[in-house]
Amino acid sequence: xxxxxxxxxxxxxxxxxxxxxxxxxxxxGIHVGMRLWAQESTMxxxxxxxxxLAAVIMLLLASFSLxxxxxxxxxxxxxxxxxxxLYLGLFCVALVFMHTNFTVYGNFGILMVLLLLLVILSGLxxxxxxxxxxxxxxxxxxxxxxxxEKRKQPGEYLTMxxxxxxxxxxxxxxxxxxxxxxxxxxxPIPMKYMWLTEKDIIARRKRQxxxxxxxxPSTDRLALSHLENLYAERDKMEFKYARLQVLRMWNNAHVxxxxxxxxxxxxxxxxxxxx
Amino acid sequence: xxxxxKELFSLMPVYERxxxxxxxxxxxxxxxxxxxxxxxDRVIAHLMECPIVTYAPGDYIxxxxxFDENCCVLLVGRAKAHLTxxxxxxxxxxxxxxxxxxxxxxxxxxxxxxxxxxxxxxxAVMQIPKDKMFEVLDEFPxxxxxxxxxxxxxxxxxxxxxxxxxxxxxxxxxxxxKDKATIEVFRKGEAIxxxxxxxxAFYLILFGFVKVSMLKGRGVKTLAYLKGEQHFGEAALLxxxxxxxxxxxxxxxxxxxxxxxxxxxxxxxxRKDLKALFSEISKKREEISQMMAGNLHLxxxxxxxIEAGIIHTKSTHMLDVTKCIQCGACVESCAKxxxxxxxxxRKGVRLNGFLxxxxxxxxxxxxxxxxxxPTGAITRDPSGEVYQKSFCIGCGMCVKSCPYNSLTLVEVxxxxxxxxxxxxxSRITSGRESDWVEVPISEANYNMQLKGRLKNSxxxxxxxxxxxxxxxxxxxxxxxxxAMVMVNPAEYFSDLIPNE
Numbered sequence: 146x147x148x149x150x151x152x153x154x155x156x157x158x159x160x161x162x163x164x165x166x167x168x169x170x171x172x173x174g175i176h177v178g179m180r181l182w183a184q185e186s187t188m189x190x191x192x193x194x195x196x197x198l199a200a201v202i203m204l205l206l207a208s209f210s211l212x213x214x215x216x217x218x219x220x221x222x223x224x225x226x227x228x229x230x231l232y233l234g235l236f237c238v239a240l241v242f243m244h245t246n247f248t249v250y251g252n253f254g255i256l257m258v259l260l261l262l263l264v265i266l267s268g269l270x271x272x273x274x275x276x277x278x279x280x281x282x283x284x285x286x287x288x289x290x291x292x293x294e295k296r297k298q299p300g301e302y303l304t305m306x307x308x309x310x311x312x313x314x315x316x317x318x319x320x321x322x323x324x325x326x327x328x329x330x331x332x333p334i335p336m337k338y339m340w341l342t343e344k345d346i347i348a349r350r351k352r353q354x355x356x357x358x359x360x361x362p363s364t365d366r367l368a369l370s371h372l373e374n375l376y377a378e379r380d381k382m383e384f385k386y387a388r389l390q391v392l393r394m395w396n397n398a399h400v401x402x403x404x405x406x407x408x409x410x411x412x413x414x415x416x417x418x419x420x
Numbered sequence: 421x422x423x424x425x426k427e428l429f430s431l432m433p434v435y436e437r438x439x440x441x442x443x444x445x446x447x448x449x450x451x452x453x454x455x456x457x458x459x460x461d462r463v464i465a466h467l468m469e470c471p472i473v474t475y476a477p478g479d480y481i482x483x484x485x486x487f488d489e490n491c492c493v494l495l496v497g498r499a500k501a502h503l504t505x506x507x508x509x510x511x512x513x514x515x516x517x518x519x520x521x522x523x524x525x526x527x528x529x530x531x532x533x534x535x536x537x538x539x540x541x542x543x544a545v546m547q548i549p550k551d552k553m554f555e556v557l558d559e560f561p562x563x564x565x566x567x568x569x570x571x572x573x574x575x576x577x578x579x580x581x582x583x584x585x586x587x588x589x590x591x592x593x594x595x596x597x598k599d600k601a602t603i604e605v606f607r608k609g610e611a612i613x614x615x616x617x618x619x620x621a622f623y624l625i626l627f628g629f630v631k632v633s634m635l636k637g638r639g640v641k642t643l644a645y646l647k648g649e650q651h652f653g654e655a656a657l658l659x660x661x662x663x664x665x666x667x668x669x670x671x672x673x674x675x676x677x678x679x680x681x682x683x684x685x686x687x688x689x690x691r692k693d694l695k696a697l698f699s700e701i702s703k704k705r706e707e708i709s710q711m712m713a714g715n716l717h718l719x720x721x722x723x724x725x726i727e728a729g730i731i732h733t734k735s736t737h738m739l740d741v742t743k744c745i746q747c748g749a750c751v752e753s754c755a756k757x758x759x760x761x762x763x764x765x766r767k768g769v770r771l772n773g774f775l776x777x778x779x780x781x782x783x784x785x786x787x788x789x790x791x792x793x794p795t796g797a798i799t800r801d802p803s804g805e806v807y808q809k810s811f812c813i814g815c816g817m818c819v820k821s822c823p824y825n826s827l828t829l830v831e832v833x834x835x836x837x838x839x840x841x842x843x844x845x846s847r848i849t850s851g852r853e854s855d856w857v858e859v860p861i862s863e864a865n866y867n868m869q870l871k872g873r874l875k876n877s878x879x880x881x882x883x884x885x886x887x888x889x890x891x892x893x894x895x896x897x898x899x900x901x902x903a904m905v906m907v908n909p910a911e912y913f914s915d916l917i918p919n920e
Contacts, residue, residue, distance in 0.1 A: 216753035216898050219891065223749060227900040275745045283741040288766060290748070 165232040169239055176243045196244035200410055202237045206230055207407060238265055260406040267399040274395055278388050285385060292386050299332040302379050309371045317365040324357060338387035346380050448495055452519040457562045466556055472546050475539035482523055482537040486802035489550040491527040494520050497543030502536040503578060524571050527553050529675055530786060531627045534578045572603055579626050583649050600683040606670035617664045619656030622684040628674025629732040634666045636713050642723040643712045645731055655702040657681055672732045673786045721772040728769035729824050730909045733782035734804045742774045743903035750895035750904050757894040761830050763884040764895055781826045781883040789818035807885055814879030831879045
């Protein structure tokens with residue numbers, strides 16, 4: 146059949162790291178060579194060239210977001226774009242520092258370097274998170290779409306809890322209606338689960354239920370234990386959802402930081418041409 | 421045929437050509453040996469509507485490996501069958517003369533063509549579609565016996581020569597096997613033999629896939645799958661107790677050559693070298709079986725690939741979940757490329773810790789959807805890709821029959837009028853604007869649809885067409901981590917095939 150993608154035949158994964166290493170060695174070699182042997186004016190031109198190259202690369206890197214919107218044109222594989230984004234981004238940092246001769250002058254310079262570092266760090270953080278969280282979710286047998294769907298129906302757990310309580314005594318129903326029901330009716334805030342470990346969540350739940358057990362009627366222990374299981378299931382779902390939200394939040398750091406950096410870059414370009 | 425006649429022949433429409441060549445249609449049919457002994461008028465009445473196609477010298481009439489289910493009768497001209505395989509991949513040409521028929525193997529079995537047929541001269545070929553051919557077989561017993569006899573003879577000649585173990589046999593030995601062998605067809609899931617049965621035959625797979633499994637401990641362990649041109653069943657025949665040590669089940673519709681125990685033993689008696697070779701293979705297989713039975717992970721993965729209907733398909737999407745970042749680009753790109761509805765869902769069968777066979781059309785070797793389609797709108801292209809023709813009435817029979825839930829019923833609606841900005845964005849991002857959009861149909865609507873089956877409903881079934889109108893696979897091309905791939909499962913999982 147046509148269009149079969151041959152896999153496992155040759156390792157292309159090493160191509161970008163190799164290119165990155167080569168570019169680093171080459172650019173750093175030129176920089177050191179210039180410092181050792183070239184005249185000041187030649188070195189100045191080299192640094193300007195590095196700066197110009199870094200600016201071009203930054204604009205190219207920003208175009209990745211456009212690539213992510215275009216699915217129906219043959220403009221390079223998304224994987225290639227992502228890898229180039231990652232490795233050229235790292236190379237760009239080296240270029241910028243060689244452009245500044247590893248020193249930063251003035252407030253604007255500090256701002257630009259800080260923005261650059263913010264972009265790079267948020268990018269690396271994103272790479273790390275995207276390499277770990279989805280795989281962790283997959284191992285748990287969950288998918289992002291499925292989680293979103295589930296979370297759209299918070300009433301599902303409440304209905305199930307109500308069904309459990311329906312069979313219990315009147316006394317338990319009253320107790321449940323006052324204290325526990327609102328816990329099932331509310332939609333937890335993802336932030337609450339973001340910073341907690343699974344162990345913390347289990348401990349917190351156990352504390353809560355043992356408190357209810359001590360304050361509630363001594364009968365209907367089975368119903369309470371079923372409610373606890375249901376609560377544990379919801380906790381698990383919320384815990385996964387919170388991790389997913391961390392991924393989504395990452396875009397809120399990387400993309401605005403990039404926009405700010407590009408704005409600063411334009412200001413920098415305008416200022417050097419003005420003076 | 422002189423040159424002026426040839427020119428005329430190539431310019432004229434099909435039926436005019438027929439009546440201008442030499443004789444009337446009746447006379448032409450009377451020259452065809454296949455129909456001799458039957459009532460000519462009735463035969464003509466049945467085959468009147470069959471298309472007659474003309475070919476210039478050198479043209480391919482049929483191509484080896486292509487899916488096409490017509491049986492052909494050479495009415496005028498001369499053709500050549502080109503066969504490959506056997507000893508050192510020897511190639512052989514066989515002449516086909518006026519009145520001969522060919523293509524019955526694919527028509528009767530639904531399998532790909534087994535030889536190239538090329539026109540040697542200007543040819544006129546009557547193409548009898550599969551359903552029409554079965555009508556003829558039911559109606560005319562003499563034709564039936566001739567076609568079935570030829571089918572058996574040809575399929576044995578063509579396929580036996582491709583089997584490695586028979587590669588060095590002399591023509592005499594080959595004839596002996598052909599005389600003794602019978603062809604048997606097994607349905608999907610049908611047991612060919614079971615563990616503990618008394619061995620009664622040796623089998624060779626013509627087409628299809630079989631699963632070898634063994635009852636071990638409390639569960640059944642899948643040991644191997646075997647495909648076309650591989651053989652099985654000899655181990656028990658060579659042993660003294662003659663008891664089957666494993667169960668062999670057809671994974672899909674499987675055609676087998678069967679040689680009875682007595683004939684097989686007798687044949688090996690005269691060929692000691694072959695007996696030694698079979699013993700060696702049996703020994704190796706025994707080792708592989710023991711290894712597989714002891715390796716729970718491998719055995720389970722193999723079983724999962726078989727259960728998910730992957731092994732015997734032409735191509736399938738595979739998702740490496742350790743690379744997938746769940747960004748949804750695969751599904752989104754599929755929807756963008758195909759009028760708003762994705763043919764692919766990021767869910768499916770987990771084969772092992774890291775691979776998932778994603779829900780999308782498997783382009784099966786024996787597509788249930790194609791057989792169930794009441795209008796014949798579902799068909800296969802020569803490469804084996806299954807697709808719908810435009811006259812799909814959206815009855816949903818195929819959706820119901822697909823064992824892998826790979827098909828979606830959608831409603832075709834006129835697209836809402838887009839604003840200037842939306843149009844511009846759509847132009848830039850997709851390169852085209854669609855006047856029609858596909859809307860997924862809810863479960864309730866789908867059931868209603870099934871009730872009114874054969875009415876044209878303004879709905880249609882969509883399936884993965886491997887991005888036929890594009891030169892790339894959207895989901896694979898747009899996956900940012902390379903987690904999504906399209907593979908040929910038989911090659912991709914070749915490590916799981918026992919290598920003897």
